[in-house]
Every structure is written in structure tokens, then in C-alpha cells.
Amino acid sequence: MVYANSRYRLTYTCQLNLFRFPFDEQQCNITFSSMSSGEEYIKLEAARNDTILTKLSNQIMTTQGEWKLEGMEIIEYTSAENISLTSKLVYMVTLQRKPFLYVVNLIMPLLFLLVLDLASFFISEASGEKLGFKVTILLSVFVLLLILKDILPSTEDDLPMMAIYCVSVFTLVWISVLEAMLVSFLTNLDSSHGEDEPNSEDVKEQIQQDADGHKEPAGVEEKAHPEASRPPLEQLGDDNLLKQTQGKVKADRLESERQKRGVKNAGFCTKLAAVIDVVFFVLYLTAVVVSQISMFVIWNLPEF
Secondary structure (H helix, E strand, C coil), rough: CCCCCCCCCCCCCCCCCCCCCCCCEEEEEEEEEEHHHHCCCCCCCCCCCCCCCCCCHHHHCCCCCEEEEEEEEEEEEEEEEEEEEEEEEEEEEEEEECCCHHHHHHHHHHHHHHHHHHHHHCCCCCHHHHHHHHHHHHHHHHHHHHHHHHHCCCCCCCCCCCHHHHHHHHHHHHHHHHHHHHHHHHHHHHHHHHHCCCCCHHHHHHHHHHHCCCCCCCHHHHHCCCCCCCCCHHHHHHHHHHHHHHHHHHHHHHHHHHHHHHHHCCCHHHHHHHHHHHHHHHHHHHHHHHHHHHHHHHHCCCCC
16 A cells, blocks of 8 residues: 655646526536556555545635635546556535625626616606616616626636626616607607797787788778768777787687697607606516516526
8 A cells, every 4th residue: 555645736627617607616526547557556545535635625725715615525436448447536626606706896786777777767857867877877887797708708608697697787778778768759859849839929929910011902991981970090099909809819719729739739749758658667677676586596596
């Protein structure tokens, strides 16, 4: 029996599955075997069992970084290679990532930005700050996506859950910005219709100018009033009063018709925008709650 007491530094690389990043748990299998001698000459065995080896490793590893050693399992078996039997010793090292840093720097900011986007629905459309606030949130999410791009490797075949989470938040905020643009457009459309309608004072002034500028032929007035008994000044004053009264009645009638058209047409876009905003908020809130719950449930599922 031979004991090897010398220490060697071994650098080992294992394939990582980053689908559940940063709540992932990795398992690395380190295999020792003899390439020249069979089992009848060399039989590999561990000097200590896996429990003692795990405790010893935790005592030696004073700085574990972002990884935590969960345990080590030792497997001893014999394999048939090139007709001869070979003794093999496998150390199954289980490592768990410490996710606190990624939760604070990525997940919590994304969640807070999503809550802020929900709260932005309570901002008044008249203030004009709602759309700008949503665009700012969208740009903030985009910055977090750039940070995530530098963290995750680009060699993965499947998107990690962290990338799916960031993309889903970005998509939700992007749809919210489009809805805010639509509501703002409908509201401004109503305002432009109101500005295009003529003012009642302008209508009255125009009618008064038309009435003052209208003069009947000289012969018609003489034939219509051949026996004018009143003085010319009094008759002229009565004619002006009659024209002013007729102009006022016509202006009031036009104003009444304009108000009726305004009630039917001017408020339609605003009402439509309010309905769209309420319905979208309900659907948006439902989508946010369902997506967040689904993501965290999948993250907490055990690995198979």
C-alpha cells in the first residue's frame, strides 16, 4: 500500500449550466485514474471519507468568493478500458453560487423600475410628464441589460433565466411606453379639435360686420316707406337696433350648434383614451404579477 502525502495544485475546468443563474448550483466531477497500469497493479482509494473531506475543505478555503462549497462525494469504481480493468477515483464537488450581489445589483433594481412604471399610470396626462417618465424607465432597464451582457458568457445555447427576466421586464415597459404615446396622441387630438372650432365672440363680430356692411338700394327704401312720419335719425336708430338684434340671435344659434357638435365630437377621443388607459392598466398589472410569480417559481424549482 502506497500513501501519497505530497500536495499538488490542480487546475480543473468544468462545464457550467447557467440556466438558473444567479441561483444556480454546479457540480464538477474530478476523476483520477492510471493511464499505464491496471487495477491489479494500482487501486485508487481516498484516504478520508467525503464528510471529513468536506469539513476540511471548508476550513482551508478561507476565501470562497462568490461560490459556496456544498459538499463532496467520493466514488470508487472500476472501468474496462482496452480489455484491462482500470481503477478510478471520482470526486464529485458541488458548488452553490452566492446570489446576493446579483439580487442587489440586477433583480431588485429591475423590480423597482417595474413598480415605478406601474405607479406612472397615476400621473395626470395633463401634466405632460407621464410619457417622459416612462421613457426614462425604459432607458434605465436598457442600461441594466448592458450590465448583464458583460456578466453572462456568450457561449450558452439557451438563454439563462436572468436574461429572460430582464428581456421580459424590458418588453413590458416598452409596451407601456407605446400605450402612453397612444393615450397622449388621442388627448392632443381632442385639444386640436377644440382649437379649430371658431369662438362665439368671433362669430358675433363677423355677423355684426356683415350686418353693418349690408346696405339696401336707395330706391327700395323710398318705395317701402313713402310716408315716413318719423324723423330720419329715429328711423336710422331703429334699423341699427333691429340689425344688432338679428345678428345676436344668429350668433347665439351658431354658438348653440357649435356646442352640440363639441359635446358629440370633441370629447370622444378623450373618453376613448381614458377607457384604453384603464383597460391596459388592468391587463398590464395582471401580466406583471403573473410574470414575476412565474419567474421566481421557476428559479426555486429543484434541478433535475
